[in-house]
Amino acid sequence: MQALQELARKLLTDKTANVVIGWGQGPRGPRPIFVTQPEHADRLIFDTRCVHNLATYLNPRRAHLVPFVKKAVVVKPCDARAVAGLIRETQVKREDVVLIGMRCGGVVRDSDMDGKLTEATVSPRCMDCPDREPKLADHLMGEEASAPPKGKGPDMIAKLDAMSPAERWEFWQKELERCVRCHACREVCPMCFCDRCIADKSMPQWIESSPHPRGNLSWQMTRVMHMAGRCVGCGECTRACPVDIPLGLILRKMTQTVEERFGYRVSDDPTVPAPMGAYRLDDKQEFIL
Amino acid sequence: MAAKTSTDKASFKPRIAAFVCNWCTYTGADLAGTSRLQMAPNVRIIRLPCTGRIDPLFIIKAFERGADGVIVSGCHPADCHYTSGNYHARRRFAVARDVFGFMGIDPKRITFSWVSASEGGKWAEVVNDTTARVQELGPFSAYREMEARV
Numbered sequence: 554m555q556a557l558q559e560l561a562r563k564l565l566t567d568k569t570a571n572v573v574i575g576w577g578q579g580p581r582g583p584r585p586i587f588v589t590q591p592e593h594a595d596r597l598i599f600d601t602r603c604v605h606n607l608a609t610y611l612n613p614r615r616a617h618l619v620p621f622v623k624k625a626v627v628v629k630p631c632d633a634r635a636v637a638g639l640i641r642e643t644q645v646k647r648e649d650v651v652l653i654g655m656r657c658g659g660v661v662r663d664s665d666m667d668g669k670l671t672e673a674t675v676s677p678r679c680m681d682c683p684d685r686e687p688k689l690a691d692h693l694m695g696e697e698a699s700a701p702p703k704g705k706g707p708d709m710i711a712k713l714d715a716m717s718p719a720e721r722w723e724f725w726q727k728e729l730e731r732c733v734r735c736h737a738c739r740e741v742c743p744m745c746f747c748d749r750c751i752a753d754k755s756m757p758q759w760i761e762s763s764p765h766p767r768g769n770l771s772w773q774m775t776r777v778m779h780m781a782g783r784c785v786g787c788g789e790c791t792r793a794c795p796v797d798i799p800l801g802l803i804l805r806k807m808t809q810t811v812e813e814r815f816g817y818r819v820s821d822d823p824t825v826p827a828p829m830g831a832y833r834l835d836d837k838q839e840f841i842l
Numbered sequence: 843m844a845a846k847t848s849t850d851k852a853s854f855k856p857r858i859a860a861f862v863c864n865w866c867t868y869t870g871a872d873l874a875g876t877s878r879l880q881m882a883p884n885v886r887i888i889r890l891p892c893t894g895r896i897d898p899l900f901i902i903k904a905f906e907r908g909a910d911g912v913i914v915s916g917c918h919p920a921d922c923h924y925t926s927g928n929y930h931a932r933r934r935f936a937v938a939r940d941v942f943g944f945m946g947i948d949p950k951r952i953t954f955s956w957v958s959a960s961e962g963g964k965w966a967e968v969v970n971d972t973t974a975r976v977q978e979l980g981p982f983s984a985y986r987e988m989e990a991r992v
Contacts, residue, residue, distance in 0.1 A: 713944060722946025722984050751899070759899055766988045771902045774945060778898050781937045803944060810940040815933065829937075832929035834919065840939055841932070842955035842968060 562594035570625035576603040582664035601668040604660045606787040608635035609743035625651035633687030633821040634785040635743040640823035654690025659701025678788035689821040731796040732769040738790035744783040782828035856976040858885045859904040863916035865923040873962035882973035894927025898938035911951045911976035918956040
């Protein structure tokens with residue numbers, strides 16, 4: 554933590570960065586903070602409760618942060634994958650960001666929990682995470698971390714795959730009927746970077762904006778399609794959802810499909826081309842007559 | 843989906859929306875017509891410049907507006923008028939098909955095909971097969987019930 558604060562102080566003093574985006578103590582656990590003064594660098598903290606994906610503040614859609622130009626961001630391995638995604642899709646210039654990578658052995662489900670990592674408290678996103686340190690980083694901090702505890706739970710994708718279409722329909726109808734269309738899933742997402750979201754367009758209105766099951770279904774289907782080959786599995790949409798819809802489940806399924814079909818693995822290497830912007834002449838097409 | 847009585851099924855006339863590309867399938871469908879091939883009258887064709895223009899959202903919208911089935915068709919690989927529109931579309935449809943299926947839309951309701959301008963016969967086949975398949979599945983009543991919910 555001391556090393557992190559010292560580095561932030563140095564970056565702000567020698568103007569390598571105009572702002573350091575990291576976590577600070579809030580009333581209910583850590584929360585994202587923006588440090589612009591070197592003397593405030595000691596407000597930065599890092600522990601297992603630092604769940605937020607701060608890469609979302611690099612998203613050009615966040616106009617209030619664009620004037621900072623040179624941003625330093627504290628990233629966990631999963632956050633680094635999101636930064637790589639933004640660089641890959643030319644939303645961020647690599648030279649405009651300073652990445653402070655933190656070694657990470659998993660985080661808890663939400664920032665207001667106590668920081669103890671157990672099978673019951675570990676965030677679902679950490680269960681399959683292979684990375685203990687981000688490769689895309691300018692500075693590497695923190696202690697060597699061991700793998701996060703494996704959480705137990707039924708494999709929901711396999712469970713749903715085994716159902717008939719009608720049963721799956723029922724399952725999702727029950728989940729989606731709670732949706733209030735607050736669009737928190739979109740707002741929190743580091744990879745949702747359209748200037749104007751299709752869900753906000755009204756002439757013509759493609760997606761009904763009221764919280765009706767019809768619009769809820771087409772909104773989630775559209776969101777997942779737009780996330781194809783982009784989603785980094787950070788699970789922020791699921792965490793932000795006020796009505797606990799298992800949004801990560803659809804995204805994980807989509808990520809599986811993209812990996813199986815196009816051999817694309819989410820990584821923190823920005824030079825790997827995005828799968829949906831590319832194609833191969835021999836892509837499988839067994840479903841096309 | 844509620845069980846349908848046999849009379850229901852017999853009187854059910856599926857409504858099928860077909861999103862086709864201007865250069866191959868639309869021309870192929872035209873050829874099917876001028877060749878006077880017999881086809882099921884249940885398909886409404888929507889012509890688009892290229893399969894690359896077909897957003898998976900179109901498919902959702904078609905179901906929303908009362909379609910029981912959807913056909914998506916365009917130029918064969920390597921034949922795209924815009925060189926690569928169909929290759930991009932192929933990736934997109936592969937993902938869309940899986941995602942839609944995972945959320946409960948029966949993949950049997952959606953047909954993807956490549957039909958070239960000279961394949962009038964194949965178009966008639968696609969139309970007849972899809973209509974028969976959707977006829978068998980019955981109306982997309984789950985979607986209609988969801989729409990009716992207040």
